[in-house]
Amino acid sequence: MFSDESLSTDVLRKLRSVVGDEHVRTDPGVLEAYARDATPLFRAYPQAIVEPDDAPQIAEIVRIAAEHRLPVIPRGSGTNLCAATSAQQGGIVLTTARMRRIEEIAPAELLARVQPGVTTAALAKAAGEHGLFYPPDPGSHTVSTIGGNIATCAGGLRGLKYGVTRNYVLGLTAVLGTGEIVATGGRLWKDVAGYDLTRLLTGSEGTLGIITEATVALLPAPETTGTGLAYFTDLEAAGRAVTEIIARGVLPATLEFLDRRCMDAVDAYAHLGLHATAGAMLLFGDDGGDDQVAASLTRMRQACLDSGALSVEIGGVAEAEPLLAARRCTLPALSRLGSLTILEDASVPRPRLAEMVARIDDIARRHDIVIATFGHAGDGNLHPTCVLPSAEDTEAIERAERAFGEIFRTAIALGGTITGEHGVGAAKLPYLAERLGPEQTALLRRIKSAFDPAGVLNPGKLGS
Amino acid sequence: MFSDESLSTDVLRKLRSVVGDEHVRTDPGVLEAYARDATPLFRAYPQAIVEPDDAPQIAEIVRIAAEHRLPVIPRGSGTNLCAATSAQQGGIVLTTARMRRIEEIAPAELLARVQPGVTTAALAKAAGEHGLFYPPDPGSHTVSTIGGNIATCAGGLRGLKYGVTRNYVLGLTAVLGTGEIVATGGRLWKDVAGYDLTRLLTGSEGTLGIITEATVALLPAPETTGTGLAYFTDLEAAGRAVTEIIARGVLPATLEFLDRRCMDAVDAYAHLGLHATAGAMLLFGDDGGDDQVAASLTRMRQACLDSGALSVEIGGVAEAEPLLAARRCTLPALSRLGSLTILEDASVPRPRLAEMVARIDDIARRHDIVIATFGHAGDGNLHPTCVLPSAEDTEAIERAERAFGEIFRTAIALGGTITGEHGVGAAKLPYLAERLGPEQTALLRRIKSAFDPAGVLNPGKLGS
Numbered sequence: 001m002f003s004d005e006s007l008s009t010d011v012l013r014k015l016r017s018v019v020g021d022e023h024v025r026t027d028p029g030v031l032e033a034y035a036r037d038a039t040p041l042f043r044a045y046p047q048a049i050v051e052p053d054d055a056p057q058i059a060e061i062v063r064i065a066a067e068h069r070l071p072v073i074p075r076g077s078g079t080n081l082c083a084a085t086s087a088q089q090g091g092i093v094l095t096t097a098r099m100r101r102i103e104e105i106a107p108a109e110l111l112a113r114v115q116p117g118v119t120t121a122a123l124a125k126a127a128g129e130h131g132l133f134y135p136p137d138p139g140s141h142t143v144s145t146i147g148g149n150i151a152t153c154a155g156g157l158r159g160l161k162y163g164v165t166r167n168y169v170l171g172l173t174a175v176l177g178t179g180e181i182v183a184t185g186g187r188l189w190k191d192v193a194g195y196d197l198t199r200l201l202t203g204s205e206g207t208l209g210i211i212t213e214a215t216v217a218l219l220p221a222p223e224t225t226g227t228g229l230a231y232f233t234d235l236e237a238a239g240r241a242v243t244e245i246i247a248r249g250v251l252p253a254t255l256e257f258l259d260r261r262c263m264d265a266v267d268a269y270a271h272l273g274l275h276a277t278a279g280a281m282l283l284f285g286d287d288g289g290d291d292q293v294a295a296s297l298t299r300m301r302q303a304c305l306d307s308g309a310l311s312v313e314i315g316g317v318a319e320a321e322p323l324l325a326a327r328r329c330t331l332p333a334l335s336r337l338g339s340l341t342i343l344e345d346a347s348v349p350r351p352r353l354a355e356m357v358a359r360i361d362d363i364a365r366r367h368d369i370v371i372a373t374f375g376h377a378g379d380g381n382l383h384p385t386c387v388l389p390s391a392e393d394t395e396a397i398e399r400a401e402r403a404f405g406e407i408f409r410t411a412i413a414l415g416g417t418i419t420g421e422h423g424v425g426a427a428k429l430p431y432l433a434e435r436l437g438p439e440q441t442a443l444l445r446r447i448k449s450a451f452d453p454a455g456v457l458n459p460g461k462l463g464s
Numbered sequence: 465m466f467s468d469e470s471l472s473t474d475v476l477r478k479l480r481s482v483v484g485d486e487h488v489r490t491d492p493g494v495l496e497a498y499a500r501d502a503t504p505l506f507r508a509y510p511q512a513i514v515e516p517d518d519a520p521q522i523a524e525i526v527r528i529a530a531e532h533r534l535p536v537i538p539r540g541s542g543t544n545l546c547a548a549t550s551a552q553q554g555g556i557v558l559t560t561a562r563m564r565r566i567e568e569i570a571p572a573e574l575l576a577r578v579q580p581g582v583t584t585a586a587l588a589k590a591a592g593e594h595g596l597f598y599p600p601d602p603g604s605h606t607v608s609t610i611g612g613n614i615a616t617c618a619g620g621l622r623g624l625k626y627g628v629t630r631n632y633v634l635g636l637t638a639v640l641g642t643g644e645i646v647a648t649g650g651r652l653w654k655d656v657a658g659y660d661l662t663r664l665l666t667g668s669e670g671t672l673g674i675i676t677e678a679t680v681a682l683l684p685a686p687e688t689t690g691t692g693l694a695y696f697t698d699l700e701a702a703g704r705a706v707t708e709i710i711a712r713g714v715l716p717a718t719l720e721f722l723d724r725r726c727m728d729a730v731d732a733y734a735h736l737g738l739h740a741t742a743g744a745m746l747l748f749g750d751d752g753g754d755d756q757v758a759a760s761l762t763r764m765r766q767a768c769l770d771s772g773a774l775s776v777e778i779g780g781v782a783e784a785e786p787l788l789a790a791r792r793c794t795l796p797a798l799s800r801l802g803s804l805t806i807l808e809d810a811s812v813p814r815p816r817l818a819e820m821v822a823r824i825d826d827i828a829r830r831h832d833i834v835i836a837t838f839g840h841a842g843d844g845n846l847h848p849t850c851v852l853p854s855a856e857d858t859e860a861i862e863r864a865e866r867a868f869g870e871i872f873r874t875a876i877a878l879g880g881t882i883t884g885e886h887g888v889g890a891a892k893l894p895y896l897a898e899r900l901g902p903e904q905t906a907l908l909r910r911i912k913s914a915f916d917p918a919g920v921l922n923p924g925k926l927g928s
């Protein structure tokens with residue numbers, strides 16, 4: 001359907017008349033920079049980068065694209081890990097880099113209204129200045145954008161207690177594939193007038209509409225935060241502790257795990273003096289009032305000890321940040337071990353976490369690759385990460401890809417899913433039909449057509 | 465499109481072969497019972513009532529209906545307040561009355577899997593037996609079904625702190641208008657594999673699919689609950705207190721208001737000794753650990769006093785239930801005042817609550833009707849309720865309908881919506897296009913077609 005040639009003078013002229021000459025980029029260096037996002041092994045060149053300023057410009061760009069049958073791929077900071085912003089079929093990458101305005105923080109309504117290019121961290125900071133709090137905190141929060149967070153329904157470290165991006169999106173303005181601008185939802189926490197387009201656009205990876213503004217809910221900032229660290233002989237014991245924590249009525253803000261390989265990598269990177277022989281660690285934390293946090297940490301500590309923890313340390317606010325930083329550095333720490341790092345994402349029901357990690361280890365062994373696994377134990381959301389010595393070793397890359405295929409199928413077999421929070425993109429589309437079945441796959445296509453009849457919005461991804 | 469004649473012998477024979485003779489009902493007494501739900505002024509006779517037992521039977525019924533172009537209207541307990549289960553175009557009312565099984569409570573996964581006919585209260589009770597808690601609690605929770613709650617995205621008294629039904633639906637099995645059975649989502653709190661069909665079906669009022677099973681999230685039950693009661697000279701002062709509570713970082717489980725008319729009605733009904741002259745009351749409550757609840761109530765008490773409350777009383781667990789029961793009896797208390805009670809639903813941004821109530825009072829005066837207003841102050845969600853002396857006075861009914869039309873338009877003008885939690889149904893469809901605009905209304909129709917190409921699922925409602 002789509003061409004990979006240079007854009008015609010006609011198209012370029014039309015695009016330039018919408019956003020200005022300097023905001024249509026076609027120089028090879030720029031196209032190269034947008035040829036991939038954070039997904040290894042996926043590289044595809046767009047034909048142009050356009051940098052619009054507002055929703056009417058985006059509507060115009062989409063109309064031009066629809067007229068000329070050109071893909072439009074919306075992109076925030078390009079931190080996506082499943083090639084969701086990859087220009088697989090060429091076309092125009094539409095970046096929200098110029099749309100970084102926080103339009104409004106409304107404390108009495110507990111909400112913020114922002115342009116899509118605002119970073120997660122910038123929103124969190126602006127909310128913090130009003131004593132408020134934006135809970136979703138994906139790993140890339142310092143650079144990732146709210147538009148991208150919403151397009152992928154980003155998660156983070158606080159999912160168990162606070163939910164994911166979906167839970168905070170109140171209203172969206174979006175440009176459909178028809179070039180129409182719709183405003184869904186609004187400023188209200190309760191609004192059932194019509195189908196829930198706000199949540200449908202959330203996680204649709206730019207295939208149904210391009211988000212041009214978002215209204216998101218904020219919460220009062222918790223008074224304090226506390227964190228604890230528990231070591232276990234193996235992940236099975238850590239998994240028992242997770243079950244025990246939940247069974248004792250604690251729904252903590254943080255409940256993260258690292259396997260031994262991740263611990264080694266993190267300790268070599270950040271010199272935290274982690275336990276030298278434990279098979280797994282659990283990082284747990286909570287927030288709220290002082291007494292509440294203390295009570296919660298004490299209960300989690302006891303649940304860990306009763307589940308056979310080797311040791312448990314509890315820290316106050318001062319220790320919380322370094323510990324969470326250690327967890328956040330797992331990916332860069334692992335990346336140092338090789339030349340190519342493939343970070344993946346799968347979820348299983350919480351009680352099957354340890355079983356899933358054991359199955360991952362077995363799959364890695366059989367395919368003769370190294371996979372380290374960490375993730376959000378409270379959500380059953382794992383990030384198996386393969387580190388390969390060379391980015392050129394195509395044979396090893398193929399083994400890794402076969403291993404991940406088995407991992408996704410295993411997740412499905414255990415009642416889980418192929419992605420908890422990273423998304424489907426181009427990378428996981430081959431597994432989506434296995435997860436959803438043929439009827440639902442066909443339904444996704446019909447929904448896609450309802451929003452984007454010409455199929456110009458991020459083709460080759462969800463709904464394809 | 466649809467016929468209002470009796471069903472043909474052929475159709476009846478087919479339906480009977482699916483569910484058994486005794487579960488296809490066409491006797492006039494039964495049709496009469498299903499000719500209306502809890503919405504006054506809407507009466508429409510279905511041609512048959514069918515009582516299926518499982519998803520494959522429902523799929524068969526939908527296929528028969530599609531073949532014969534007959535509407536299928538799914539129905540739980542019929543507590544809907546916007547004629548969402550009304551057979552406006554005849555057809556088959558499909559009741560979930562026989563599907564009342566709680567399939568599973570899985571404490572380690574914090575979830576329940578239920579058939580759609582299970583009542584909200586039955587689920588809450590079953591969860592409670594495991595120390596767990598299902599937060600959504602619509603006014604009709606003792607009789608309303610989970611299927612109906614999901615179909616309408618029901619709210620309740622705990623929306624501010626806990627969110628609404630949407631926040632608790634993890635996975636659904638549903639029969640599409642094609643007769644296909646799809647399973648969306650699953651048992652996971654984080655799953656972004658595909659468009660968010662789970663949330664799209666939630667609130668779709670049976671127009672996109674018929675829910676045959678639901679997996680819902682549960683939370684650990686809070687340790688304790690506390691409630692307080694504050695009286696104010698007028699609703700403006702109560703509104704200031706709401707803003708002040710939020711500004712002090714409290715996001716309480718309960719924050720309900722009653723205007724003077726509601727207070728009079730409730731006191732006459734339940735003899736609670738409410739303040740005799742206050743213009744408005746605020747019922748506030750919170751749950752959690754003992755210290756946490758005490759701290760929260762103290763802060764809310766102070767926020768009320770600082771906002772000019774006439775008096776504030778704080779109660780413990782013992783007082784919480786009677787106070788919440790008083791709030792819950794507002795509707796029956798108001799209903800005693802006349803022969804026809806029209807309970808409505810609108811939302812505005814929280815800071816505009818008092819302004820909205822003042823506008824409602826003005827609208828009621830101008831149309832010479834009595835409207836009492838209560839609702840969820842924390843959510844900006846109001847229930848203006850009109851009580852008419854006679855159900856036969858068509859002239860007064862018309863005045864009430866004109867008044868509500870103005871109320872919905874005023875809510876939209878204040879940045880609000882035509883329904884916060886009751887839904888659109890047949891009753892509010894005329895206002896939906898005003899809220900959504902023509903592009904989004906057309907988009908809703910296209911989405912409807914993607915799920916239900918023959919248009920047999922609850923026609924004349926959302927997506928029509």
